[in-house]
Amino acid sequence: MRNYTMKEYDLHQLLESKEKLNSVIRSLQEKEIFQKQKVDSEEIKGHLMKARHNLRFVSENIKLQFYDWAVTGCYYASYHAALSLILTKGYASKNHLATLCILIKEFYKTELNEDDLEAFSEMLDYQDVLFYVESKNKREDATYSTKIVFNQKEVDQLKLKAVLFVHKIEGILDKGIHP
Numbered sequence: 001m002r003n004y005t006m007k008e009y010d011l012h013q014l015l016e017s018k019e020k021l022n023s024v025i026r027s028l029q030e031k032e033i034f035q036k037q038k039v040d041s042e043e044i045k046g047h048l049m050k051a052r053h054n055l056r057f058v059s060e061n062i063k064l065q066f067y068d069w070a071v072t073g074c075y076y077a078s079y080h081a082a083l084s085l086i087l088t089k090g091y092a093s094k095n096h097l098a099t100l101c102i103l104i105k106e107f108y109k110t111e112l113n114e115d116d117l118e119a120f121s122e123m124l125d126y127q128d129v130l131f132y133v134e135s136k137n138k139r140e141d142a143t144y145s146t147k148i149v150f151n152q153k154e155v156d157q158l159k160l161k162a163v164l165f166v167h168k169i170e171g172i173l174d175k176g177i178h179p
Helices: 008-016 018-030 041-063 067-087 096-107 114-120 126-143 152-175
Strands: 035-036 091-095
Touching: 008 018, 008 096, 008 126, 018 096, 035 096, 041 067, 041 152, 067 091, 067 096, 067 126, 067 152, 096 114, 096 126, 126 152
Parallel strands: none
Antiparallel strands: 035 091
């Protein structure tokens, strides 16, 4: 059975309510959907390499006008970048919702004090998290729909957002904002 796409309302619930977020995380953890593991710098690098590889895949598919595959590649570039980031906190996930929840828990900041302001530009903001969710939804449309519904302009915009998302995560990792 296919999962339904996450709505922006559901995302707001996870972002606005720590209780809701922690409840979802507990449920996923009880089902062993994700696990804690030792931080592995080689695995982190491997996910970043896979993210860059997927961005190259996107560029080639745009040239060939395989826009549905380009959309799929944009999401997976973002997903692998996200996996590299959560690994810095000792989490391993093979589930999209689990990865999103860990990203929110560990890297999304809504309340900042003066000490946080300097690091703020290196944290994920609402637009970053929203892009991650929207790209997954578009990936599902591209993968499961029988219609070819994407045009080059839309895919070019999605690719730009994917590149920016991957670069932002690389910046976070380069600055060492993790244990």
